[in-house]
Amino acid sequence: AQTVTQSQPEMSVQEAETVTLSCTYDTSESDYYLFWYKQPPSRQMILVIRQEAYKQQNATENRFSVNFQKAAKSFSLKISDSQLGDAAMYFCAFFSTTGNQFYFGTGTSLTVIP
Amino acid sequence: ETGVTQSPTHLIKTRGQQVTLRCSSQSGHNTVSWYQQALGQGPQFIFQYYREEENGRGNFPPRFSGLQFPNYSSELNVNALELDDSALYLCASSRGTGGLVGYGYTFGSGTRLTVV
Numbered sequence: 001a002q003t004v005t006q007s008q009p010e011m012s013v014q015e016a017e018t019v020t021l022s023c024t025y026d027t028s029e030s031d032y033y034l035f036w037y038k039q040p041p042s043r044q045m046i047l048v049i050r051q052e053a054y055k056q057q058n059a060t061e062n063r064f065s066v067n068f069q070k071a072a073k074s075f076s077l078k079i080s081d082s083q084l085g086d087a088a089m090y091f092c093a094f095f096s097t098t099g100n101q102f103y104f105g106t107g108t109s110l111t112v113i114p
Numbered sequence: 115e116t117g118v119t120q121s122p123t124h125l126i127k128t129r130g131q132q133v134t135l136r137c138s139s140q141s142g143h144n145t146v147s148w149y150q151q152a153l154g155q156g157p158q159f160i161f162q163y164y165r166e167e168e169n170g171r172g173n174f175p176p177r178f179s180g181l182q183f184p185n186y187s188s189e190l191n192v193n194a195l196e197l198d199d200s201a202l203y204l205c206a207s208s209r210g211t212g213g214l215v216g217y218g219y220t221f222g223s224g225t226r227l228t229v230v
Contacts, residue, residue, distance in 0.1 A: 004156070042223055043226075044221055044224070045206070047219075091156050093156075099159075099170060100162055100169060100170045102159060102219075104156030105156050106154070106155055106156050107154075107155075107156055
């Protein structure tokens with residue numbers, strides 16, 4: 001079975017600063033994908049960034065980047081130049097290509113301080 | 115293109131009752147997945163429907179059932195409601211299943227179900 005652990009229930013960052021959210025996972029599968037999703041008060045899950053497990057290069061999307069350490073089963077999200085609109089709950093997720101489902105962590109609530 | 119639409123947005127039911135939640139998939143998507151998100155938790159996979167057939171199920175009892183219609187919209191039905199069924203129910207649509215993750219999943223804003 002797959003498990004995803006987010007050990008930081010809450011994080012805060014000053015506007016324009018950088019913050020890193022942590023995530024670890026456990027799996028015996030070799031072919032999988034990792035995601036970070038953002039869930040604002042509107043409740044909709046919004047894709048932030050995706051990483052294919054077979055790619056060694058870390059994914060980057062504008063101000064968002066990941067540090068993917070496959071051997072350590074670690075997948076952290078770095079948000080640079082934090083903006084007020086980044087405030088939300090962030091979920092790390094593992095996607096099993098064999099089970100056709102996401103496994104989500106318990107989330108990290110990010111507060112951006114003006 | 116339209117996104118994923120879920121109805122109703124909020125619902126209050128009494129323990130023992132039955133409930134039906136609805137989801138309209140994004141245009142061009144043929145697969146619908148349902149997730150339950152309890153308060154303070156991450157979403158948990160209930161099941162997935164592809165071409166009107168159940169295509170994978172999480173660790174949920176049979177009183178959780180679903181349907182997918184020819185237009186790819188979907189329903190989630192829960193019988194004999196329990197207090198622990200109180201949660202946000204999220205629907206996600208995608209084009210294809212499994213390894214076709216590149217096509218992406220689009221989530222709706224969910225239905226907040228409260229069981230009293």
